[in-house]
Amino acid sequence: MKNTLVKMTLSEQLYDILKNEIMSGTIPLGSKITNRELQERFLVSSTPVRDTINKLYQDGLVKEVTKTGAQVINFDYGYAAEINEFIAAISCVALTMTATRGADKEVTKHLRKYLKKQTIAQDDDAYFEADFHFHKSFFDFCGNQFLKETYKRYNLIRFLLIKFAIRTAEDRSCSIKQHGEIVDAYSSGNFDLASQLLQLHYIHGLSLIKEYNP
Incomplete structure (x- = not known):
């Protein structure tokens, strides 16, 4: 071949x-x-x-x-807040769709895989690569190509801002802990709680962006 x-x-x-x-x-x-x-x-x-x-x-x-x-693009908190709100909303939709399609076991496997990669990441590139794929897992298995493409396009801007906003080991540890809570709720079938935790995770990310001063 x-x-x-x-x-x-x-x-x-x-x-x-x-x-x-x-x-x-x-x-x-x-x-x-x-x-x-x-x-x-x-x-x-x-x-x-x-x-x-x-x-x-x-x-x-x-x-x-x-x-x-x-x-x-320059840093603009208002713009960042709107992007973050939009990505959070469609992420929760994608999470719900994976559960409806019965893809939760496959999604759980991917979430745990990238959570582990984040936990053991030795540098920024490895950490943020794992973070990106953690969130993308919901879109990869939601069964809606339009939702997936929308996320891919608009998350790039949010990802750019959050990458500069997460500066300390404490920021990372907090994000990893939140990811772990999302995985626990999702893998146990408590999808409403997982969606709520995902929403709170994005709100926390916005608070880090707000503190960012380029």
Whole structure:
């Protein structure tokens, strides 16, 4: 059986690089990215650069797109609060849908897997990767592709903000403890409680975002 090679376009490669740099903080919130600088840095024409910036704009990671470039989103608590509220609402819907579909055993297995990964994470990347997949588990098994795609798009912005908001070991321990409580309630079949705990978890995340001062 032959291996299938996936060829990426220049704009797709640029997009992955810039998205990762924004998410990691290498490109700070509020900073400007210009077409010329990107063309010189990557030795490419203006077309893949414009395509990349437009894709970042669709993701909500940049704003004020002009002929010369764009600006990475800045910290705005009101915007963050609305995003957080929206993600919390659809997450609770996804949780309920997994239970209705009888996918709770499979979801529980994934939740415990990523909770363990969070607990033993040795660095930021491993911790936040596990955190992302923990929450994504409900969407992966909810049976609704539109809900899954909506989460994937809008959670990126919340994830960017919460990644900078969780700064201490105490923040992490609290989040892990809350995840554990969600798993306990969900795995025991108490889905209403699990949904309530998930909602409280997002409220707690918003309190951390509020304290963030870039």
